Amino acid sequence: xxxxxxxxxxxxxxxxxxxxxxxxxxxxxxxxxxxxxxxxxxxxxxxxxxxxxxxxxxxxxxxxxxxxxxxxxxxxxxxxxxxxxxxxxxxxxxxxxxxxxxxxxxxxxxxxxxxxxxxxxxxxxxxxxxxxxxxxxxxxxxxxxxxxxxxxxxxxxxxxxxxxxxxxxxxxxxxxxxxxxxxxxxxxxxxxxxxxxxxxxxxxxxxxxxxxxxxxxxxxxxxxxxxxxxxxxxxxxxxxxxxxxxxxxxxxxxxxxxxxxxxxxxxxxxxxxxxxxxxxxxxxxxxxxxxxxxxxxxxxxxxxxxxxxxxxxxxxxxxxxxxxxxxxxxxxxxxxxxxxxxxxxxxxxxxxxxxxxxxxxxxxxxxxxxxxxxxxxxxxxxxxxxxxxxxxxxxxxxxxxxxxxxxxxxxxxxxxxxxxxxxxxxxxxxxxxxxxxxxxxxxxxxxxxxxxxxxxxxxxxxxxxxxxxxxxxxxxxxxxxxxxxxxxxxxxxxxxxxxxxxxxxxxxxxxxxxxxxxxxxxxxxxxxxxxxxxxxxxxxxxxxxxxxxxxxxxxxxxxxxxxxxxxxxxxxxxxxxxxxxxxxxxxxxxxxxxxxxxxxxxxxxxxxxxxxxxxxxxxxxxxxxxxxxxxxxxxxxxxxxxxxxxxxxxxxxxxxxxxxxxxxxxxxxxxxxxxxxxxxxxxxxxxxxxxxxxxxxxxxxxxxxxxxxxxxxxxxxxxxxxxxxxxxxxxxxxxxxxxxxxxxxxxxxxxxxxxxxxxxxxxxxx
Numbered sequence: 001x002x003x004x005x006x007x008x009x010x011x012x013x014x015x016x017x018x019x020x021x022x023x024x025x026x027x028x029x030x031x032x033x034x035x036x037x038x039x040x041x042x043x044x045x046x047x048x049x050x051x052x053x054x055x056x057x058x059x060x061x062x063x064x065x066x067x068x069x070x071x072x073x074x075x076x077x078x079x080x081x082x083x084x085x086x087x088x089x090x091x092x093x094x095x096x097x098x099x100x101x102x103x104x105x106x107x108x109x110x111x112x113x114x115x116x117x118x119x120x121x122x123x124x125x126x127x128x129x130x131x132x133x134x135x136x137x138x139x140x141x142x143x144x145x146x147x148x149x150x151x152x153x154x155x156x157x158x159x160x161x162x163x164x165x166x167x168x169x170x171x172x173x174x175x176x177x178x179x180x181x182x183x184x185x186x187x188x189x190x191x192x193x194x195x196x197x198x199x200x201x202x203x204x205x206x207x208x209x210x211x212x213x214x215x216x217x218x219x220x221x222x223x224x225x226x227x228x229x230x231x232x233x234x235x236x237x238x239x240x241x242x243x244x245x246x247x248x249x250x251x252x253x254x255x256x257x258x259x260x261x262x263x264x265x266x267x268x269x270x271x272x273x274x275x276x277x278x279x280x281x282x283x284x285x286x287x288x289x290x291x292x293x294x295x296x297x298x299x300x301x302x303x304x305x306x307x308x309x310x311x312x313x314x315x316x317x318x319x320x321x322x323x324x325x326x327x328x329x330x331x332x333x334x335x336x337x338x339x340x341x342x343x344x345x346x347x348x349x350x351x352x353x354x355x356x357x358x359x360x361x362x363x364x365x366x367x368x369x370x371x372x373x374x375x376x377x378x379x380x381x382x383x384x385x386x387x388x389x390x391x392x393x394x395x396x397x398x399x400x401x402x403x404x405x406x407x408x409x410x411x412x413x414x415x416x417x418x419x420x421x422x423x424x425x426x427x428x429x430x431x432x433x434x435x436x437x438x439x440x441x442x443x444x445x446x447x448x449x450x451x452x453x454x455x456x457x458x459x460x461x462x463x464x465x466x467x468x469x470x471x472x473x474x475x476x477x478x479x480x481x482x483x484x485x486x487x488x489x490x491x492x493x494x495x496x497x498x499x500x501x502x503x504x505x506x507x508x509x510x511x512x513x514x515x516x517x518x519x520x521x522x523x524x525x526x527x528x529x530x531x532x533x534x535x536x537x538x539x540x541x542x543x544x545x546x547x548x549x550x551x552x553x554x555x556x557x558x559x560x561x562x563x564x565x566x567x568x569x570x571x572x573x574x575x576x577x578x579x580x581x582x583x584x585x586x587x588x589x590x591x592x593x594x595x596x597x598x599x600x601x602x603x604x605x606x607x608x609x610x611x612x613x614x615x616x617x618x619x620x621x622x623x624x625x626x627x628x629x630x631x632x633x634x635x636x637x638x639x640x641x642x643x644x645x646x647x648x649x650x651x652x653x654x655x656x657x658x659x660x661x662x663x664x665x666x667x668x669x670x671x672x673x674x675x676x677x678x679x680x681x682x683x684x685x686x687x688x689x690x691x692x693x694x695x696x697x698x699x700x701x702x703x704x705x706x707x708x709x710x711x712x713x714x715x716x717x718x719x720x721x722x723x724x725x726x727x728x729x730x731x732x733x734x735x736x737x738x739x740x741x742x743x744x745x746x747x748x749x750x751x752x753x754x755x756x757x758x759x760x761x762x763x764x765x766x
Contacts, residue, residue: 030296034165114204125159133461156455188283220253226557276507302447305331364438375495408641453493456486491643531622614717642680
């Protein structure tokens with residue numbers, strides 16, 4: 001009699017007798033619904049007009065640059081995938097966790113599937129986002145704010161539903177496939193081994209998230225900082241001005257960082273939470289089924305939530321925020337209703353336990369909403385924290401930075417309290433499985449939640465196209481309103497991503513402890529506390545490396561932009577026959593970002609392997625705990641401080657606060673925004689990837705090191721340590737040894753805006 005039957009008072013009927021295809025039936029159907037929704041959204045988007053020829057040329061440059069980046073990134077990633085697949089194949093064929101020699105090909109195949117599906121979701125979302133930008137600009141010009149919001153949100157929704165559709169399809173399909181060919185094994189063992197193989201799927205998803213989020217973050221902020229410093233600060237050229245050679249690269253960066261990168265980040269959380277919950281089910285059929293079905297119900301609810309989003313022309317920022325909140329609140333209410341039905345159906349003979357799990361799902365869902373609201377309060381310019389940063393600019397940029405850091409630090413309090421309350425309450429209700437299912441609940445409405453986040457880069461690009469195509473000021477005013485909303489939703493999305501990453505990582509940590517046969521972790525044990533201290537250091541090292549990488553890559557952009565302003569005659573003055581070479585800046589950003597993410601990637605992947613093999617599973621448990629704790633604090637602080645700095649500048653530019661544009665306060669806030677760019681778009685979000693990737697690698701490693709004593713097989717740990725040292729030396733001599741000189745003389749060119757000649761505008765289509 002299986003665990004489900006024992007827990008149900010001897011019931012051997014549904015769900016305790018469910019076979020593998022029945023377990024994932026609802027999730028497979030829901031993933032099909034998500035793909036149908038994607039087709040519907042694409043058809044709806046294609047009906048929106050693309051505007052005039054100049055607008056289309058600019059949009060195509062952005063799309064071409066984004067494709068070039070992902071193509072280059074995926075070439076590097078392909079080599080990495082082949083290497084890791086070979087390692088997993090060899091290791092798990094020699095040491096099969098289930099005793100079956102096919103474990104190597106099973107885990108390796110899951111790894112490839114997770115990587116390819118995540119990469120495919122990122123590519124699809126980015127392609128649609130770079131098509132939606134010009135349609136949003138045209139809608140802002142011809143149809144007004146309400147239609148422009150709908151077009152931009154539709155572009156973002158494609159990313160959202162692609163992520164949840166492919167993610168749920170992949171993890172469901174491969175769970176079913178991993179149950180095949182198990183011979184005469186018991187039903188419990190079959191399901192446990194199948195879920196163990198899915199750790200490889202999560203590892204693959206985590207790996208592409210590392211490439212997409214870290215490299216994409218370095219790209220977007222290197223281009224952004226380079227464009228701002230030479231364009232706005234040195235030459236008084238407005239943002240998104242076509243004279244700036246780095247403007248196209250800047251707009252490309254919005255897509256590769258905040259669309260493909262964020263999509264890969266949340267794809268990883270989405271599938272990771274399902275895998276963690278299924279692992280902690282320990283073969284209980286109903287508990288394995290629950291996370292798959294909850295995720296499926298979330299897709300259905302998100303579809304309904306999409307249609308709830310809408311506003312009217314002339315809406316304020318609060319009205320626009322309310323419009324997006326309607327979608328998330330509607331889908332949240334629906335998913336709770338669906339989960340109540342699911343729990344009553346799956347746990348009919350164990351209703352007490354079922355309703356405790358329902359409470360955990362509800363707690364996780366509410367926690368995600370509350371974290372988003374707390375993030376919004378600290379980053380939206382309608383509220384005091386961001387306004388206080390703007391007001392601090394009266395005494396210069398130094399006080400803007402000090403105030404922003406303080407706001408970022410204090411913004412950690414409420415998300416931490418929410419996460420702590422979630423963990424304690426769910427643990428009291430249903431133990432470690434309750435925490436895992438709370439993470440599934442938090443991510444259940446990801447389809448519409450990610451849409452509100454991916455909408456931001458579309459709106460940002462729309463504003464850039466309006467500026468570069470020299471459309472009427474009213475068009476830029478409309479896109480600026482959408483862009484400011486996008487900054488807030490991006491900050492809210494990052495807060496949600498951090499919260500979900502922490503809950504997912506804690507669930508994976510619990511699953512690791514279970515698989516590594518660790519029953520008790522004594523925090524007073526020197527081995528454990530050493531792991532905690534080492535793990536707490538890793539997020540700071542990771543954040544430092546990504547920050548330095550942005551500075552280094554931005555330096556290359558700065559040099560190139562200065563060169564073009566100096567060598568291309570008439571470019572700074574805006575002569576019609578002088579055209580910036582934007583392709584050069586795109587190429588520099590692409591190559592620099594991919595090169596710069598290698599070193600952080602080496603440390604993220606090899607740190608848990610080194611500690612686990614060298615010292616043992618207890619130290620690795622401490623390392624993961626320390627990394628999750630410090631990584632959460634640092635990620636929240638950096639993301640919220642950066643978002644608040646950004647919107648402190650928008651508060652002046654959109655609302656005319658403190659005298660409006662061009663004042664000394666505005667210039668001070670521009671400096672704060674520049675400092676905040678790598679905080680909120682590179683280092684902060686990258687820490688989500690770090691803690692999830694290390695947790696997933698540890699879970700994949702767990703069957704090998706299960707039961708090991710401290711230092712028992714320390715000599716195996718020398719292998720990854722040696723690889724890390726060799727990699728560090730190679731990267732240093734290839735990419736870090738030669739420091740670029742960005743102190744070249746700056747040519748004059750202040751106040752050129754007034755001298756910019758009128759450029760004949762092409763005839764615009766209706």
